[in-house]
Amino acid sequence: MRLVLLSVLAASSLALAQPRGGPPEEAITACSGLAEGTACGFTHRGNNLTGTCRKGPDGQTAACLPEGAGRHRGPPEEAVTACSGKSAEATCSFTHHDRTVEGTCRTGPRGEALTCAPAGGHRGPPQEAITACASSTAGAACSVSFHGKTLNGTCSAGPDGSKLACLPARPPQP
Incomplete structure (x- = not known):
């Protein structure tokens, strides 16, 4: 009985000591002893990932940040092509993931190329x-x-x- 109770207490304290969220342990291990900005790689859930060592929000623990992680990749190429040769505010449509999207040609907030922006933005049901x-x-x-x-x-x-x-x-x- 005491052994079971001690096991439960030990498991509980370990669970409390580990932060929720954050990078997987493999990403932290991949950057152990490496400087920030160093190329790294690790395997997580059967996927081989490569990236760069970056410090976490605590400014201390470095972890391997996979390439493309945390970056917005912009609109799909189909949305840009749909406005090729058109002017701003022209109607447009494109197909993405087997779904037809209708919208208006608009420039991005930083003056990017005209892109077919879905009518009503991304709000509401498909x-x-x-x-x-x-x-x-x-x-x-x-x-x-x-x-x-x-x-x-x-x-x-x-x-x-x-x-x-x-x-x-x-x-x-x-």
């Missing part, structure tokens, strides 16, 4: 979710396909009482 409930009432069962996966859900109005859309019972998994 058109497929709205279409799935077009002839239904609130609370009706529905199904919608995203990225080749069919999800079952319920027709629901948005928080502002807007159009009904199919709200999946479980969010889509990447």
Whole structure:
């Protein structure tokens, strides 16, 4: 009985000592003894990753930051191509991840090339979710396909009482 209690207490104290979130242990080990800015690599969940050693928010612990991590990559190439040869505020459309996006050609905040910006920005449900409930009432069962996966859900109005859309019972998994 004492052994079980000691084991539980030891496991609890170890769990409390480890911070939640943050880089995986493999990323920290990959930069052990290396200077910030040094190239590094590690394996995490079966993926071989390469990157650069960077200090964490505590300014002390260095970890291997994989290439491309934490950087916004910008709009998809299809969105840029959709506005090629068009002027600002022209209507546009493009297909991305098997989904047609309609919008307006706009420049980015730093004067980037014209890009097809989705109508209404990124707010609200996708058109497929709205279409799935077009002839239904609130609370009706529905199904919608995203990225080749069919999800079952319920027709629901948005928080502002807007159009009904199919709200999946479980969010889509990447």
